[in-house]
Amino acid sequence: xxxxxxxxxxxxxxxxxxxxxxxxxxxxxxxxxxxxxxxxxxxxxxxxxxxxxxxxxxxxxxxxxxxxxxxxxxxxxxxxxxxxxxxxxxxxxxxxxxxxxxxxxxxxxxxxx
Amino acid sequence: xxxxxxxxxxxxxxxxxxxxxxxxxxxxxxxxxxxxxxxxxxxxxxxxxxxxxxxxxxxxxxxxxxxxxxxxxxxxxxxxxxxxxxxxxxxxxxxxxxxxxxxxxxxxx
Numbered sequence: 001x002x003x004x005x006x007x008x009x010x011x012x013x014x015x016x017x018x019x020x021x022x023x024x025x026x027x028x029x030x031x032x033x034x035x036x037x038x039x040x041x042x043x044x045x046x047x048x049x050x051x052x053x054x055x056x057x058x059x060x061x062x063x064x065x066x067x068x069x070x071x072x073x074x075x076x077x078x079x080x081x082x083x084x085x086x087x088x089x090x091x092x093x094x095x096x097x098x099x100x101x102x103x104x105x106x107x108x109x110x111x112x113x
Numbered sequence: 114x115x116x117x118x119x120x121x122x123x124x125x126x127x128x129x130x131x132x133x134x135x136x137x138x139x140x141x142x143x144x145x146x147x148x149x150x151x152x153x154x155x156x157x158x159x160x161x162x163x164x165x166x167x168x169x170x171x172x173x174x175x176x177x178x179x180x181x182x183x184x185x186x187x188x189x190x191x192x193x194x195x196x197x198x199x200x201x202x203x204x205x206x207x208x209x210x211x212x213x214x215x216x217x218x219x220x221x222x
Contacts, residue, residue: 044200103161105158
């Protein structure tokens with residue numbers, strides 16, 4: 001079964017850090033560009049970051065540039081998002097997506113004191 | 114800052130046809146923006162429907178189609194079913210970013 005499973009979400013204080021993981025199975029992970037997308041409560045989708053299949057190309061949304069770092073380990077079929085200097089407005093469900101075709105169920109990140 | 118604009122809400126009758134559009138603040142949307150369309154129902158993850166303007170995934174119902182219309186990307190639903198009630202998002206590719214539209218809430222009534 002083709003699947004993406006996110007983990008690592010939780011409650012963190014403003015200024016804190018969190019590392020999200022996304023485990024892939026059922027497809028050739030190393031052949032896919034990957035993305036992180038988030039959705040704040042009651043709001044629309046927001047693209048966060050992109051990483052190419054071989055990690056040679058990386059993009060970030062302006063809202064997270066300099067604070068978030070995307071990475072992947074093709075040997076472990078895993079995608080990561082290191083989130084530093086978290087702000088209230090980073091509160092959202094974070095989804096990983098394989099070329100926007102395959103989506104995980106998301107992991108909730110809450111930034112609050 | 115690039116903005117992608119969709120109709121906030123649309124209403125369609127069962128069996129009817131509706132077209133959702135997706136505009137870019139940078140100008141006319143072309144195939145070079147690789148328009149994608151997604152469906153999202155409450156409490157669920159988004160589901161991909163259309164990629165690269167008009168290509169359907171294996172799971173996309175035949176009643177969904179993508180196109181370019183008047184300088185915008187468009188998603189047309191023909192023969193709308195009650196289960197099509199959902200939020201729909203377009204996505205456009207830019208040089209070093211991807212941008213989602215604000216979404217269209219489609220009501221089937």
